Amino acid sequence: MNNVDIPWRRAVVSVDQFSRSDIDEIFALAARLSVGRTMPLTGKSIVNLFYEPSTRTSSSFYAAMTKLGGSVIPINEVNYSSVTKGESLEDTIRTLECYADALVLRHYDEDATERAVSVASVPIINAGNGAGEHPTQALLDLYTISKERGHIDGLTVTLMGDLKHGRTVHSLVKLLRMYDVKVQFVSPPELSLPRPYLVKEDTEYTDLEAVIDDTDILYVTRVQKERLSDSVAIDFSYAVTQSDMDRAKDEMVLMHPLPRVGEIPSELDSDPRAAYFRQMKYGLHVRMALLVSMIGRD
Amino acid sequence: MNNVDIPWRRAVVSVDQFSRSDIDEIFALAARLSVGRTMPLTGKSIVNLFYEPSTRTSSSFYAAMTKLGGSVIPINEVNYSSVTKGESLEDTIRTLECYADALVLRHYDEDATERAVSVASVPIINAGNGAGEHPTQALLDLYTISKERGHIDGLTVTLMGDLKHGRTVHSLVKLLRMYDVKVQFVSPPELSLPRPYLVKEDTEYTDLEAVIDDTDILYVTRVQKERLSDSVAIDFSYAVTQSDMDRAKDEMVLMHPLPRVGEIPSELDSDPRAAYFRQMKYGLHVRMALLVSMIGRD
Amino acid sequence: MNNVDIPWRRAVVSVDQFSRSDIDEIFALAARLSVGRTMPLTGKSIVNLFYEPSTRTSSSFYAAMTKLGGSVIPINEVNYSSVTKGESLEDTIRTLECYADALVLRHYDEDATERAVSVASVPIINAGNGAGEHPTQALLDLYTISKERGHIDGLTVTLMGDLKHGRTVHSLVKLLRMYDVKVQFVSPPELSLPRPYLVKEDTEYTDLEAVIDDTDILYVTRVQKERLSDSVAIDFSYAVTQSDMDRAKDEMVLMHPLPRVGEIPSELDSDPRAAYFRQMKYGLHVRMALLVSMIGRD
Numbered sequence: 001m002n003n004v005d006i007p008w009r010r011a012v013v014s015v016d017q018f019s020r021s022d023i024d025e026i027f028a029l030a031a032r033l034s035v036g037r038t039m040p041l042t043g044k045s046i047v048n049l050f051y052e053p054s055t056r057t058s059s060s061f062y063a064a065m066t067k068l069g070g071s072v073i074p075i076n077e078v079n080y081s082s083v084t085k086g087e088s089l090e091d092t093i094r095t096l097e098c099y100a101d102a103l104v105l106r107h108y109d110e111d112a113t114e115r116a117v118s119v120a121s122v123p124i125i126n127a128g129n130g131a132g133e134h135p136t137q138a139l140l141d142l143y144t145i146s147k148e149r150g151h152i153d154g155l156t157v158t159l160m161g162d163l164k165h166g167r168t169v170h171s172l173v174k175l176l177r178m179y180d181v182k183v184q185f186v187s188p189p190e191l192s193l194p195r196p197y198l199v200k201e202d203t204e205y206t207d208l209e210a211v212i213d214d215t216d217i218l219y220v221t222r223v224q225k226e227r228l229s230d231s232v233a234i235d236f237s238y239a240v241t242q243s244d245m246d247r248a249k250d251e252m253v254l255m256h257p258l259p260r261v262g263e264i265p266s267e268l269d270s271d272p273r274a275a276y277f278r279q280m281k282y283g284l285h286v287r288m289a290l291l292v293s294m295i296g297r298d
Numbered sequence: 299m300n301n302v303d304i305p306w307r308r309a310v311v312s313v314d315q316f317s318r319s320d321i322d323e324i325f326a327l328a329a330r331l332s333v334g335r336t337m338p339l340t341g342k343s344i345v346n347l348f349y350e351p352s353t354r355t356s357s358s359f360y361a362a363m364t365k366l367g368g369s370v371i372p373i374n375e376v377n378y379s380s381v382t383k384g385e386s387l388e389d390t391i392r393t394l395e396c397y398a399d400a401l402v403l404r405h406y407d408e409d410a411t412e413r414a415v416s417v418a419s420v421p422i423i424n425a426g427n428g429a430g431e432h433p434t435q436a437l438l439d440l441y442t443i444s445k446e447r448g449h450i451d452g453l454t455v456t457l458m459g460d461l462k463h464g465r466t467v468h469s470l471v472k473l474l475r476m477y478d479v480k481v482q483f484v485s486p487p488e489l490s491l492p493r494p495y496l497v498k499e500d501t502e503y504t505d506l507e508a509v510i511d512d513t514d515i516l517y518v519t520r521v522q523k524e525r526l527s528d529s530v531a532i533d534f535s536y537a538v539t540q541s542d543m544d545r546a547k548d549e550m551v552l553m554h555p556l557p558r559v560g561e562i563p564s565e566l567d568s569d570p571r572a573a574y575f576r577q578m579k580y581g582l583h584v585r586m587a588l589l590v591s592m593i594g595r596d
Numbered sequence: 597m598n599n600v601d602i603p604w605r606r607a608v609v610s611v612d613q614f615s616r617s618d619i620d621e622i623f624a625l626a627a628r629l630s631v632g633r634t635m636p637l638t639g640k641s642i643v644n645l646f647y648e649p650s651t652r653t654s655s656s657f658y659a660a661m662t663k664l665g666g667s668v669i670p671i672n673e674v675n676y677s678s679v680t681k682g683e684s685l686e687d688t689i690r691t692l693e694c695y696a697d698a699l700v701l702r703h704y705d706e707d708a709t710e711r712a713v714s715v716a717s718v719p720i721i722n723a724g725n726g727a728g729e730h731p732t733q734a735l736l737d738l739y740t741i742s743k744e745r746g747h748i749d750g751l752t753v754t755l756m757g758d759l760k761h762g763r764t765v766h767s768l769v770k771l772l773r774m775y776d777v778k779v780q781f782v783s784p785p786e787l788s789l790p791r792p793y794l795v796k797e798d799t800e801y802t803d804l805e806a807v808i809d810d811t812d813i814l815y816v817t818r819v820q821k822e823r824l825s826d827s828v829a830i831d832f833s834y835a836v837t838q839s840d841m842d843r844a845k846d847e848m849v850l851m852h853p854l855p856r857v858g859e860i861p862s863e864l865d866s867d868p869r870a871a872y873f874r875q876m877k878y879g880l881h882v883r884m885a886l887l888v889s890m891i892g893r894d
Contacts, residue, residue, distance in 0.1 A: 039639060043337060045364050047357070056691060059643070059669050063695035066641050066667035071364035073357050074372070074670070087557035090564065095354060095556060098578040099361035258691060259683035266686065280694040341635060343662050345655070369662035371655050372670070385855035388862065393652060393854060396876035397659035 003114070009294050011117045011124040015135045015171045020178050027143055030282075030289035039069025040296050047073045047100040049092070050127070051107045056258070057127050057137075060280070061104050064287035073099060090119045097122045101295045105129075123294040131167060136290065137257060138171035140283035145217055147282055148253040148275050153180040158211050160186040161221035161238050161263060163193040168257050169221055173197050184211050187238070191223065208240070212247050219255045220263050240264050245271055255279055301412070307592050309415045309422040313433045313469045318476050325441050328580075328587035337367025338594045345371045345398040347390075348425070349405045354556070355425050355435075358578070359402050362585035371397060388417045395420045399593045403427075421592040429465060434588065435555060436469035438581035443515055445580055446551040446573050451478040456509050458484035459519035459536050459561060461491040466555050467519055471495050482509050485536070489521065506538070510545050517553045518561050538562050543569055553577055599710070605890050607713045607720040611731045611767045616774050623739055626878075626885035635665025636892050643669045643696040645688070646723070647703045652854070653723050653733075656876070657700050660883035669695060686715045693718045697891045701725075719890040727763060732886065733853060734767035736879035741813050743878055744849040744871050749776040754807050756782040757817035757834050757859060759789040764853050765817055769793050780807050783834070787819060804836070808843050815851045816859050836860050841867055851875055 008017040018026075046065050048058045053076065062072045075096070089107075093116045097103060102123040105116055110132040116124050128134040146152050157176060163169050163185055170193075176183055177199070185193050186205045193204070205211055212218070223238045239262055240254065256264055256276040268274050306315040316324075344363050346356045351374065360370045373394070387405075391414045395401060400421040403414055408430040414422050426432040444450050455474060461467050461483055468491075474481055475497070483491050484503045491502070503509055510516070521536045537560055538552065554562055554574040566572050604613040614622075642661050644654045649672060658668045671692070685703075689712045693699060698719040701712055706726040713720050724730040742748050753772060759765050759781055766789075772779055773795070781789050781800045788800060801807055808814070819834045835858055836850065852860055852872040864870050 037639065043335065043365070043367070045361060055671055059671065059692065059695050062669045063641060066669075067639070069639070071369075071667075073360045073364075075353055075357065086559040088564070091557060094575045095578050096357065098575065098582060099357050259687060261682040266684070277690045277694065280691050284694060341633065341663070341665070343659060369667075371658045371662075373651055373655065384857040386862070389855060392873050393876050394655065396873065396880060397655050 006117065009123070011113075011120075011126075012135055012290060012294075013113050013117060013124070013126050014133050015138050015174050017135075018139070018175070023139070023142070023175075023178075026139065026286065026289045026293065027146055029292060030143060030285040031147075033068070033288045033292065034285040039067075040292055041065065042069035044068075044070040044101045044295055045073060045099070046070065046102045046104055046291070046295075047075060047096045048104050049096060049106070050076050051105075051112070052128070054106050054128065057106065057134075058104075060283050061125075061127065061287055061291075064284050064291055067284070068288055068291060070101075070291070089115055093120050093124075102291070125290065125294070128167070133171050134167050135171055136287055137168050137283070138175050139290075140279065140286040141168070141172050141219070141255065141257070142175050143286045144255060144275060144279045144282045145253065148278070149216065149251070152176075155179075155216040156182040156184065156214050157217040157219065158184040158186060158208075158215040159193075159219045159221070160208060162191045162223045163187045163221075164191045166221050169193070169219075170197055172219070184215070186211060188223070208238075208244055209247075212244050213249075215248060215252055217253050217255065218248070220260075221257060222261060222263060238263060240268065242267065245273070248273070304415065307421065309411075309418075309424075310433055310588060310592075311411050311415060311422070311424050312431050313436050313472050315433075316437070316473070321437070321440065321473075321476075324437065324584065324587045324591065325444055327590060328441060328583040329445075331366070331586045331590065332583040337365075338590055339363065340367035342366075342368040342399045342593055343371060343397070344368065344400045344402055344589070344593075345373060345394045346402050347394060347404070348372075348374050349403075349410070350426070352404050352426065355404065356402075358581050359423075359425065359585055359589075362582050362589055365582070366586055366589060368399075368589070387413055391418050391422075400589070423588065423592070426465070431469050432465050433469055434585055435466045435581075436473050437588075438577065438584040439466070439470050439517070439553065439555070440473050441584045442553060442573060442577045442580045443551065446576070447514065447549070450474075453477075453514040454480040454482065454512055455515040455517065456482045456484060456506075456513040457491075457517045457519070458506060460489045460521045461485045461519075462489045464519050467491070467517075468495055470517070482513070484509060486521070506536075506542055507545075510542050511547075513546060513550055515551050515553065516546070518558075519555060520557075520559060520561060536561060538566065540565065543571065546571070602713065605719065607709075607716075607722075608731055608886060608890070609709050609713060609720070609722050610729050611734050611770050613731075614735070614771070619735070619738070619771075619774075622735065622882065622885045622889065623742055625888060626739060626881040627743075629664070629884045629888065630881040635663075636888055637661065638665035640664075640666040640697045640891055641669060641695070642666065642698045642700055642887070642891075643671060643692045644700050644723075645692060645702070646672050647701075647708070648724070650702050650724065653702065654700075656879050657721075657723065657883055657887075660880050660887055663880070664884055664887060666697075666887070685711055689716050689720075698887070721886065721890070724763070729767050730763050731767055732883055733764050733879070734771050735886075736875065736882040737764070737768050737815070737851065737853070738771050739882045740851060740871060740875045740878045741849065744874070745812065745847070748772075751775075751812040752778040752780065752810055753813040753815065754780040754782060754804075754811040755789075755815045755817070756804060758787045758819045759783045759817075760787045762817050765789070765815075766793055768815070780811070782807060784819070804834075804840055805843075808840050809845075811844060811848055813849050813851065814844070816856075817853060818855075818857060818859060834859060836864065838863065841869070844869070 003014040004016045048061055050058050065072045097120055104125045104127050106127040108130050110130040113126040113129045126135055159169055184203050186208050252273050253275045254273050258276055301312045302314040346359055348356050363370045395418055402423045402425050404425040406428050408428040411424040411427045457467055482501050484506050550571050551573045552571050556574055599610040600612045644657055646654050661668045693716055700721045700723050702723040704726050706728040709722040709725045755765055779798050782804050848869050849871045850869050854872055
């Protein structure tokens, strides 16, 4: 079964599973839950099964679940735990699903989510599968755009940084294709977006200056120095500066999936356009909406 | 005080503490709780104090407690934590009992449970004490038999694998003695059941073929290769095969405490007689019943 | 902004923030919550952000929060987690505060609390900042005195052990200054109380015998052998003995922050004056009171 054919309420595997109306529904629920006091998942529980550490993502799901009244069984660094002593991923999944209403899975293997879904009888949420996808991150990024600007269609979105390796960027680009959005890319040539993700209308740049003026959303990701040859590393610096912000639109939204390591100096944090911490909060709401959609009583 | 004299509601230390009527009561409660929506332990909490890793067992107690409305303070790998810096087990127990209504203790020392019980003023549950016992595992195994077959008396139970080292097998055998059950053992001679656990009526085999036909319950455990001499390892293979299943009764129940490492191939998972994942679920219900019996308001 | 100017309901940083009437209020609330069944923090959550392991303190906050109906996101050994991969403490705080109503922070750097408070928009509780303070420990020590004796004014308090390095002792001494209390110190000369903490009325000793008779509260802390020169270590033994207890008042209260490593032999545990395990329980109640004061709806 192709990922896209799995109903997302049964397993969130890839952004390819979502239609615009699915997204509208999730975002509307996220907004309602963000102001609500109801605890619709009281008595429900999930397992956070993290084969790779990711405190940020696991904490976000943990908080989402407990805010809804549910509980979380946290299993971190599962490689060192007795669960996996010689045990197949499939057996681990079938064991842990006895204890919970859904499993949130972060794994270093790209095929892990698919293997989990093939044996699981409870919903699975892909919280990152190796070089594969991180669909809840892409959804929260899109939700941030929607909340900060009130709409998505008609915007000019600039993605800057390491566009080659980031699964988050790839997933977000796929989602943006569903909207009437102009997409621009800024990266060192060595770290440009893989060709399969590009469409004819896209424009690519090596410098933020060329596009900062007309950008509505500036989405910045890390450029990991070790991925650049020395000569390139010297010529480009993919950090946003105060001068960039001075030139940018008043209503521009500056985003980053965090953690950052210099791409956005903390001096810019007080700029009202800096949305990266609000982005964390929006992520909580999107994950709450997914959990309620997948395991809520209705 | 001998273990058997400790009321099990105060501390679950050994299977020797349970009478048939105790077991009836626990199993009846487990069945009721498995379908219930009540949360009788709301406001209660336990500490999961694991000196050895055992994600499977700790997750099971975690899930049992949270499904009942209670909360769990997870303390894993306690040896590396500040609790034990130079501190005696007794002091650790007396400290942590201030924070909870019961303690679930897994420890590598056989005398740890006894030492904990001697100082604790809250109920203690032995979740495995070195080469000693793992009483909640034996209870859940028995409960699985009871649920899968509707009764225990009159059955023929075959235990296969490493019968020498497994504390789970030893505890289960003790419980089975309380019922009118025919017990058969299949193992390499080097890994046969220790003599003290044997009774006159028992029969021992080195090959499953001899007994598969009349077996009602086939309980398989791991044979760890490193425990067999080379010649033995070559001659015997204690894995269940499709051909064994073809010969077995239609209503036979195939059990395994998990994790498995080849004793039961995954091809057999779809056989309705394969009960090892249901066994996990039954375990959850038995632990819920124990928790409610020990710390519920009544 | 000086610590003392931060309202303690916004951030508990130092004992210097508390007035006698603040303390009266906290202690009254602690006493009420210790007998209550209400769960005023249902739907609320905290993050336990521990850069240093401290199972005792983190468990105490965990239990306090869950007893009040709230939930806890436990982040231990954060240095090894993805949260901090190249990320500043400030960014970690701003990320995690999105997921919770308050942060409990244990950090090895003395300035960590201050840095956290400077960026946080949710309440922060200092659970130990390096050589700095551990204010909730000092408050629970004072609460123990108050509960065990019914009052604080008029008592003679003897502090014994390593008075030089213990942040707990330093904070407790500051709090005791707010009351009409006679304070006596017993330590090897090398480990005496730093001069800034001493006042004219204090008396210092090198032997418990000199002061045991008139002591109302005997507060013992660890003397770490490696901090004593050999000659001193040989001469002094800062352990309480049965003979000390025989000479002490009938209503004396024997306290210790735990863990102990020989300063109080376990033989004294059954003496009704031994209050160190009750002290753990009082700590739970004080932390419940702080949490309700800081994040309760009121």
